[in-house]
Structures are given as structure tokens and as C-alpha cells.
Amino acid sequence: MYKSSSRSFPVYDSLRQAIIEQALKPGVKLPEDSIGETFSVSRTTVRNALVRLDAEGLVDLQPNRGASVAVPTIEEAHDIFEMRQCLEREVMQRLCKMDVKPVVKALKMHLAEERKYLDVDTTRSIRLAGEFHILLAELTGSKILANYVNEIVSRCSLVLARFAQAHSAKCGLDEHTDIIAAIEAGDPEQAIARMHHHLHGVQDRALLNPDDEEKNNVSEILSRYISQNN
């Protein structure tokens, strides 16, 4: 849908990657000028990239106030995860109806890659874990479903960046293995159940934190200190 030939694509792609990998954290300002300088392009070009990212929900583009990395609220966080459950459920449903042999083969190859970088390259490991879910969606053959999953997985990264502890981002390799096994068995019920359990785990580690919403909420944090000083 987005042609890589344009000059704005590298800008879009880099920003996207940086946001997903949490190098650019929620709320960080994205001034057109400085971004244009780093990529040696004009503001016009940067703007195009920002508009696309805004449409995807990764960037918040406010009139006359510029762009910043989107800051999901706790309500949006739940909304995003619920939507993800719905979409990935559909992926499981469809995959189990297909000829699972080539599907399983592709998945196992990816799994090997995941295992290879586990405990070696954390950034890459997290990226691969996310791409596992995108691969699942792509294997259904539905471009639209794959697109939606891709989008929702990105937004989940944003949610994790906002609410989760550092280590809770990596989703379990074993659970990925179990999901593949269920698909290989052609058992949709089990595949769906395992995916649900897997995603629920990620969600819980993110949204049931002791810090929870207070993490970036100054007044909440300060309120804990008031009583101590009295």
C-alpha cells in the first residue's frame, strides 16, 4: 500500500521501527525540522511520513502543536489488546483450515531464528517475537488481515512502552512452540485457546503492574510522599 520509492518512506520506516523498539518513547516530541536534518530531506517529506504514522495510530499529530509519539491511555491499552485477541483468534481459525504443512514449516524456521537470538541480542529477540505474530497473519494469505495484525502489534508495543516493566516485553518462546504444535495438529480450538492464553499473559504482565497507570503520572507518585512527611 505504501510505495518504498518515495523519499518519505525511509523516514516513515525508521520512525516506525524506533517507536516499536521503544527507542522513541511515548510522548516524545517529533519536530519536523530536526527529523528532516537527520534524514537530509525537507519538512514536506517528513510531514508525509508523520501523516502516515498518525493514520496508523503510532504518532499523535495535533494541529499547530506538531507530532509526538502517541501516548495510549489505560483504556486504549485495554482496547488495543482486546482487538488484538479478536484478530489473532481469526488468524488461528483460518490457519487451521488450511494445508498446515507449509505453514508449520515456515513457522518452525522462524522459531529457530527466535531461539538463535534469545539471550544473545535482546532487541532483535523482541523484534523477532513480534514478527512471529505478523508471520502467522501473513500465512493466512489475507493481505488485509495481515495488515491489521501488523498495525495492532505495533500499537501493542506502544502500550508496553507506556505501561510495562522492561523485561515483560519478551513473549515466551515456549508458548510460540505450543501454538505451532496446535496448528500442526489442525486443532482450531486448542490453537485459539493457546493464543488467547499467550496474549493474555503479555497483557497481564503489562497492565497488571504494581506501578500501573501511575508510572508516568507525577501527581499520583507525589501523593505517596505527602503522608510520609506529616
Place this chain on the structure above:
Amino acid sequence: MYKSSSRSFPVYDSLRQAIIEQALKPGVKLPEDSIGETFSVSRTTVRNALVRLDAEGLVDLQPNRGASVAVPTIEEAHDIFEMRQCLEREVMQRLCKMDVKPVVKALKMHLAEERKYLDVDTTRSIRLAGEFHILLAELTGSKILANYVNEIVSRCSLVLARFAQAHSAKCGLDEHTDIIAAIEAGDPEQAIARMHHHLHGVQDRALLNPDDEEKNNVSEILSRYISQNN
């Protein structure tokens, strides 16, 4: 997600509406110059709107060749309808879990509106029929789900414009009534079944046409005449 204060919004919104209502048919070129003239804005502004529409899949923006209304293939058409089934199923599921009273009230008000313009104002009638599905999604309270449904309903309009007969676009008022009844009864199974049936009907009328894909395919049409001339 998209702020209406900007100057590009009216351009975006008008184009979108025109495409959905099939005033701009699939494949029609959208030159930046002439669009800018009609709205009295610069190409920069038009371009922004086009980028957004491209991201939504309503417009096809090809490098150095400009924008045109997207032309879904028959495969994409099926893909879009399948995705729609998935999303609207989720809507039914969620609505039935809620307090259905205010939901049903809002739906019945909308239905009255639909009935009012049936056989009176065809354009408005079709628009209202589409908005019924968007209203359903909005009533779940999930912004993201509502957004996706909105997008997929628009793309379904494109599919209808490409493949369906003129009259097959209007989706039945009675079926909408039945769906509301199922929600009112708090019966998710039935609500889902009725929605599925409803959407399947729309899909069939569109994609099981005698013309089918050949509608805009010159070589296919001409091939029917070759044998007659021999």
C-alpha cells in the same frame, strides 16, 4: 485521529464521501491540480488528503503516476468481505454482553431514520444503511473496533462499485430490524448468525453477478463477440 481543523480535512472528507457513494468510481484519476482548484487549496494540501486516503485503502497512490480511486480485484473483494464478517461478528459478540437497553434505543432511532428515507432518497438511504453498521460498532465503546469497521465498510462500498449491479447496494431494512431484535433478546448466537446471513447476502448480490469480474474487463467482454463473427 484526524483533526478537522486542518485545511486538508474537507478535501479528504469530500473525496471519501464521493468514493463511498460511488460518485467517483474505481479507477478514476484524481489529479492534484484540479482537485486543488475545486477546493481552492494548494497541491500540498490535496496531497495530504490523498496520502490519508491511500493509507485507508480507498485511493491508490502510485509513484510518479498520481492518485486514482482504488480498484479492488476479485480476490481483494473476497478478502475484504471475509474481514468484515470477522469484525462485525466481534461487534455482535460485544454488544450482547453489554447493557442492551440504551444500545437498542439508539439502534431503533437510527432504524426510524432509515425507514424515513427508504424509496425517497436513494443516496441517503444507502448512506444510512452503511452508517447502521458503523453505529453498531461505535456502540461497543471500542474506538479501535469502530475505526476498523468504518474502514472496512468504506472498502466494501468500493467493492460494490466495482462488481455489483446498481440496485444490489442497498442492504435490507428488515434484516437490520431482525439483528436489533436479536441484540434486544441478548442472544449472541442469533445476533451473530443474523449478521452473518445479512452480510453474506450483500456479498452474494455483489460477487455472484453474471457479469462478475468481466464487468470492466474489456478483453473478457470482447472475447464473447469473437465467436459470433465467425
Place this chain on the structure above:
DNA sequence: TAATCTTTGATTGTATCCAATAGAATAAAT
């Protein structure tokens, strides 16, 4: 005549420019 090359006109891609706005810093007033 058919095929390939060349030119031309129209349209897009992108940089630059100026006006408008927001937010900060300073000054004035209560």
C-alpha cells in the same frame, strides 16, 4: 507498414518561503 526513437506537454516529487500560531520569557499591574 510496423517498430523504435525523440520530443513535447502534463503531472508529480520535493525544497523553499512566508504567514499564522503556540508557548516561553519578560514586563506591568494589582
Place this chain on the structure above:
DNA sequence: ATTTATTCTATTGGATACAATCAAAGATTA
């Protein structure tokens, strides 16, 4: 001392301008 006005600066919104590209028409060749 705290609030309210008033600059001032940084940044965005959007128009314009020019270079790059494409598609079609015309010219050239076989």
C-alpha cells in the same frame, strides 16, 4: 507575591517554485 499583559522565539500550516518523471504524439528508420 501573584496574577495578567505583552513581547519574542521556535515551530507549524500551507502556497509557490522548480526539477524530475511519465505518457502520448510525432519523427525516424528499417
